[in-house]
Amino acid sequence: MVKVLSVASEIYPLVKTGGLADVAGALPLALAAEGVAVTSLVPGYPAVTAALEGGRAVLTLPDLFGGPARLVAGTAAGLDLLVLDAPHLYDRPGNPYVGADGRDWPDNAVRFAALSRAAALVGLGEAEGARPDVVHAHDWQAGLAAAYLAYDGRPRPGTVITVHNLAFQGQYPRTLMEPLGLPERAWSVDGVEYYGHIGYLKAGLQLSDRITTVSPSYAAEIRTAEGGMGLDGLLRARTEVLHGILNGIDDRVWDPATDPLIPATYDARRPARRRLDKAALQERFGLAKDPDAILFGVISRLTWQKGLDILLASAGTLLQAGGQLVVLGTGEPALEQGFAALADAHPDRIGCRIGYDEALAHLIQAGSDALVVPSRFEPCGLTQLCALRYGAVPVVARVGGLADTIVDANEMARAAGAGTGFQFSPVNPDMLSAAILRAAAVHRDREAWQALVKNGMKTDVSWRRPAAHYARLYRDLVAARS
Ligand code: ADP
Ligand code: GLC
Numbered sequence: 001m002v003k004v005l006s007v008a009s010e011i012y013p014l015v016k017t018g019g020l021a022d023v024a025g026a027l028p029l030a031l032a033a034e035g036v037a038v039t040s041l042v043p044g045y046p047a048v049t050a051a052l053e054g055g056r057a058v059l060t061l062p063d064l065f066g067g068p069a070r071l072v073a074g075t076a077a078g079l080d081l082l083v084l085d086a087p088h089l090y091d092r093p094g095n096p097y098v099g100a101d102g103r104d105w106p107d108n109a110v111r112f113a114a115l116s117r118a119a120a121l122v123g124l125g126e127a128e129g130a131r132p133d134v135v136h137a138h139d140w141q142a143g144l145a146a147a148y149l150a151y152d153g154r155p156r157p158g159t160v161i162t163v164h165n166l167a168f169q170g171q172y173p174r175t176l177m178e179p180l181g182l183p184e185r186a187w188s189v190d191g192v193e194y195y196g197h198i199g200y201l202k203a204g205l206q207l208s209d210r211i212t213t214v215s216p217s218y219a220a221e222i223r224t225a226e227g228g229m230g231l232d233g234l235l236r237a238r239t240e241v242l243h244g245i246l247n248g249i250d251d252r253v254w255d256p257a258t259d260p261l262i263p264a265t266y267d268a269r270r271p272a273r274r275r276l277d278k279a280a281l282q283e284r285f286g287l288a289k290d291p292d293a294i295l296f297g298v299i300s301r302l303t304w305q306k307g308l309d310i311l312l313a314s315a316g317t318l319l320q321a322g323g324q325l326v327v328l329g330t331g332e333p334a335l336e337q338g339f340a341a342l343a344d345a346h347p348d349r350i351g352c353r354i355g356y357d358e359a360l361a362h363l364i365q366a367g368s369d370a371l372v373v374p375s376r377f378e379p380c381g382l383t384q385l386c387a388l389r390y391g392a393v394p395v396v397a398r399v400g401g402l403a404d405t406i407v408d409a410n411e412m413a414r415a416a417g418a419g420t421g422f423q424f425s426p427v428n429p430d431m432l433s434a435a436i437l438r439a440a441a442v443h444r445d446r447e448a449w450q451a452l453v454k455n456g457m458k459t460d461v462s463w464r465r466p467a468a469h470y471a472r473l474y475r476d477l478v479a480a481r482s
Helices: 019-032 046-051 108-123 144-150 200-207 216-221 230-237 271-284 308-320 333-345 358-367 381-391 400-406 411-415 428-446 446-458 466-481
Strands: 004-005 036-043 052-063 071-074 078-085 134-138 158-163 197-199 210-213 242-244 295-302 324-331 350-354 370-373 393-397 423-424
Touching: 004 019, 004 108, 004 466, 019 036, 019 134, 036 411, 036 466, 046 078, 046 333, 052 108, 052 200, 052 411, 071 108, 108 134, 108 200, 108 242, 108 381, 134 144, 144 200, 158 200, 158 466, 197 200, 200 230, 200 324, 210 216, 210 466, 216 242, 216 271, 216 400, 230 308, 271 358, 271 446, 295 308, 295 333, 295 358, 308 333, 308 370, 324 333, 324 358, 333 370, 350 400, 358 381, 370 428, 381 393, 381 400, 381 446, 393 400, 393 428, 393 446, 411 446, 423 428, 428 446, 428 466
Parallel strands: 004 036, 004 134, 036 078, 134 158, 158 210, 210 242, 295 324, 295 370, 324 350, 370 393, 393 423
Antiparallel strands: 052 071, 071 078
């Protein structure tokens, strides 16, 4: 049994702002079947401490960067947790990263250094009853864990860092070195230093034994100047330890055969029942109840990464093709306003809900004919995987994990009985428009469309394969270090 400490700043179903939480919450369960025992270290946000069952303190820290802290072991939602109970850092309402004013909490540097520090202490065997073979950090918030372990000097476990999004790197002033307990010798290009700052993600990428990211294509993209966001040199130098492992989805949370959040359940043998969900979705958004109009859906953060300005620019084509569109998302005001205005101008064809709504996300997956994901870059992406499982045909930009998970239904692919969606590249309004027109044309051919729906629904998008890859990575790492 390999023992892994997973360290993440969010975890589904307790705290979620994006796909990181989905991964942190689902991968441990899938790894159990691979003989890997995962404990997840998470900050003690109010939602986490409230959900924790059977909690017992396994480490007490009288002063963790300005206040007392404890590590509390317990369970919640079927997960084995170590909760970093540090009220001065985490006992705050709302979002894990930003305050009510929408700005980063001013002490985020300290809050996530503390998470990493706690991870290192557990890795060094200081918490009662836990000595992991591997510390697996996710994203910049856990990036310093590898640094604390590397500079401690005591025997340490193996370290892995997973990049979910290279765009968020966590850069903070050099003056924090001493307050955060980082030794002066860590201040080097081979250590935590990054363009004159402490780079949290950089430190993790530099000092971890293994690096993973969430798709093979993204693993390749981040080694290029174009996709490397300043870290491509480091990543090229560490190519040998960099692996791309696709995400899966939790196929119990996302199962159209049993989903309590959709009006009509269905499966790959009876996909026709989706039309009931489509009608419900049209009604929910006040769209014309037209069973034949191709209905496109979007579930997304509304940010530059997600390319939804490109969809706004292609909306004219979508309407000309006789399509409908529903958008669920929240983010940049200009995009929120853009989709709201579009819905106002075409109320029977376009619907828009600004906000975060899990139940509605399920209805959109079940009721849309196609799901649009026009991302400029996408490390993996989860909504297109849910769409496959729910029979919503993905229309995706050919980047990162989108390129790796959707099989373009070009004519030859369809002749071979293959194809699960539509890809477009380069990522611009003309090419997205062309993909929308391709989808609309196939949609008019009922049989051809049903073949795509079924191909998608039969695709294994679960965590089974990815979990086996992670298990092998951990085992190889443990073997290499012993
Ligand atoms: P990212 O993490 O970059 O936002 P992913 O596709 O990996 O993108 O994961 C996004 C997750 O968040 C998915 O589970 C998706 O269903 C969910 N999601 C995104 N926006 C919303 C929203 N407005 N309402 C409900 N769920 C959302
Ligand atoms: C990030 C990426 C997304 C990925 C998710 C989970 O949020 O933007 O592509 O699916 O992490 O790995």
